[in-house]
Amino acid sequence: MSDLTQLTISQARTKLRGKEITATEITEAYLAAIDRANPVLNAYVAVTGERARDMAKTSDAKLAKGEGGALEGIPLGIKDLFGTEGVHTQACSHVLDGFKPRYESTVTTNLWADGAVMLGKLNMDEFAMGSSNETSYYGPVINPWRRSRLDTVVMPTTHQGDGGFVSAGGTRTARSLDNAQLVPGGSSGGSATAVSAFLCAGATATDTGGSIRQPAAFTGTVGIKPTYGRCSRWGIVAFASSLDQAGPIARDVRDAAILLKSMASVDPKDTTSVDRPVPDYEAAIGKPIKGMKVGIPKEYRVDGMPEEIEGLWQKGIAWLKDAGAEIVDISLPHTKYALPAYYIVAPAEASSNLARYDGVRYGLRVPGKDIVDMYEKTRAAGFGREVKRRIMIGTYVLSAGYYDAYYLQAQKVRNLIKRDFENVFAAGVDVILTPATPSAAFGIADEDMAADPVKMYLNDIFTVTVNMAGLPGIAVPAGLDAKGLPLGLQLIGRPFDEETLFQTAAVIEQAAGTFQPEKWW
Amino acid sequence: MSVDVKTVKRVARLARIAVSEEDAERMTGELNAILGFVEQLNEVDVSGVEPMTSVTPMDMKKRQDVVTDGNKAADIVANAPATEENFFLVPKVVE
Incomplete structure (x- = not known):
């Protein structure tokens, strides 16, 4: 294996333990790859090369002694939402300018304790609010996948190639890449791009309405949002506290399982x-x-819904059936209300969580004529459009006279959504199979979505129900569409039954294979 | 329900976000699009349904009432835009 960045975590683990490669070698390979690719893909907002080299050196010392944790020497990317001590942590917002926390989030603490190496901080939608990674203060992330088209190429007969090769002639089909830049999805767009483009072995991500699963589906990677409460939220910049969960994005199902094992813990904090x-x-x-x-x-x-998504779903059903599963039709009658309820609950919680950014304790301060003027100017300059929009919605639905009509109603509907799932699981269903997203990756600066925020929100239509009910969900790549873009399927499980998700996702992966973008960057 | 520019300005004030006339106009349209979208929740019959308060049935964890942290004043002010002797500095609030 010449390129160490091509190794999955499980492969790298074996080679590191077998002393075939060193943590320093694999870390250097990733740092070099980031150096080349990041100016184009914009996946990292901060690269911590020196720290990565130090951590790799420590790992090598441990590995040489036959010691080391579950992730010893494995280079990872960390979403900018995770507090990392002394390192850039800004949730990709201008309002957190220059913020370097004096603490480390529990999830990253767990990863370092298991020997992982930090490559840097990954780009994301500002405060994890977005489905395309275009709301980041640091600019959009580019999806390593591009649309392609099949051309029929006529091969001249007896063509003398460079190596003296003689073509037999006839025609063949060739894929040619389109130049249009696509979004990687969001909010964990940096995580998804970095994993898919071999800029880290795996990445941390977070999911409030689909922010792990939708970008995973858009980039042909595996992403799991565990059950609410499985990973500690301590030290992660808060968006909507009753919905936020951390989870990994990885290149295959096994790597996702390895990462989640290390990220998850019971945390008194x-x-x-x-x-x-x-x-x-x-x-x-x-x-x-x-x-x-x-x-x-x-x-x-x-x-x-595009026919290709329906076709993919049917393929998934067939694969599971072939593997001996029993397929049953079920009904989750309140599904259509999940997204509107989410757009009350999430902004309400966000407006309250984001009240702390006031120009006093950290980050940006814009001077004003008095303290209120200072708050207002700081927040006007520090927050981007989407974040302001959500704070405004949240403030409105929580304001006097509207609380019952909006917030209380949404929380009641949320209970009904949860009950739908409980009924289905009580009837003996072990796992639910759905498409992960209603479409493949779309273009950067899509005009329809820019004109109507609700259109962008519809990206999360299949994923948001899972957050509302607190359940675990995994997105696993299942095929490519006619334009050569990856599409994913989602599996939803019982609370704390992530094992069934990994077990079932592995069956889909076995049937569908894994997917890599053609390198153009 | 829909909002007008005046309401948008009032909400912006509550949220402590300065908005220009132009911002307020634009936000009015955007907020109404979102409020129009969430309106469909009203068609759900929620009679007898409790609002959700926790996603997993569990008791709030309690810890021992002991001091486990502290003496970190320098850490706490380390990221502040303006400080003096471990105090946060803000514009004058009383004359």
Whole structure:
């Protein structure tokens, strides 16, 4: 293997432990790849080369002694939402200018304790608000995938090639890449691009309405949002506290399982962290799914859904059936209300969480004629358009006289959404299969979406229900569309049953294969 | 329900975000698009349904009432735009 960045985490782990490669070598390979690719893809907002080299050196010393943790020497990228001590942590917002926390988030603490190496901080939508990574203060992330078209090329006969090769002639088809730049999805767009373009072995991400699963689906990577309470939220910049969960984006199902095992923990510093031991997720991979009951919710067949998505879904059903699963039609009647309820609950919680950015304790300060003027100018300059829009919605729905009509109603509907899932699981369904997104990746600066915020919000239509109910969900690549772009399927499980998700996702991966973008950057 | 420019300005004031006349006009349209979208929640029958308060049924964890942290004044002010002797500095609030 000449290029160490091509190794999956599980492959690199074996080679590191077997002393075939060193942590320093693999870290240098990633730093060199980032150096070349980042000016084009914009996945990293801060590269921590020196720290990465130091951490790799420490890992090598441990590995030489036959010691080392579960991720010893594995280079990772960290979403800018995670507090990293002494290192750029700005949630990709201008309002947190220059913020370097004096603490380390629990999730990253867990990763470093297991020996992982930090390559840097990854780009994201500002405060994780967005589905295209275009709201970042640091500019959009570019998807390493591009559309392509199949051309029929006529081969001249007896063509004398450079190596003396003689063509037999005839025609063949060739894919040619389109130059249009596509979004990687969001909000964890930097994480998804970095993993897909081999700029880290795996990445941390967070998911409030689909921010792990949608970018994973747009980039042909695997992303899991665990059950609410599985990963500690301590030290992660808060967006919507009752919905936010951390999880990994990885190149395959096994790598996602390895990363989640290290990220998850029981944390006394987060009162919503659940007191349950973290299982060995990797052990679930390869277990047969014979007899498993897979639910297919009819409400996920939405109007205007491209045929290719429906086709992909049917393929997924066939694969699971072939593996011995029992397919059952189910109904989740409140599905269509999840997104509107989300756009009350999430902005309400955000408006309250983001009240702390006032120009006093950290980040940007714009002077004003008095303290209120200073607050208002700081927040006007520091927050981007989408963040302001959500703070405004949240402030409005929580304001006097509107609380019952909006927030209370949304929280009641949320209970109904949760109940839908509980009923289905009580009826014996083990896992639910849906498409991950209603489309493949779209273009940067898509005019329709820029003109209508609700159009952008519809990207999360299949993922947001899972956050509302607090359930675990995984996006796994399942194929390419006619233009050669990756599409993903989503599996939804019972609370804290991530193992079934890994087990089932592995079956889909086995049937569909894994996907890599053609390198153009 | 829909909002007018006056309401948008009032909400911006509550949220402590300075908005220009132009911002307020634009936001009025955007906010109404979103409020129009969430309107459909009203068609759901929620009679007898409790609002959701927790995603997983669990008791709030309690910790021992002991001091576990502190003496970090320098860390706490380290990222502030203006400080003096471990105090945050703000514009004068009382005359």
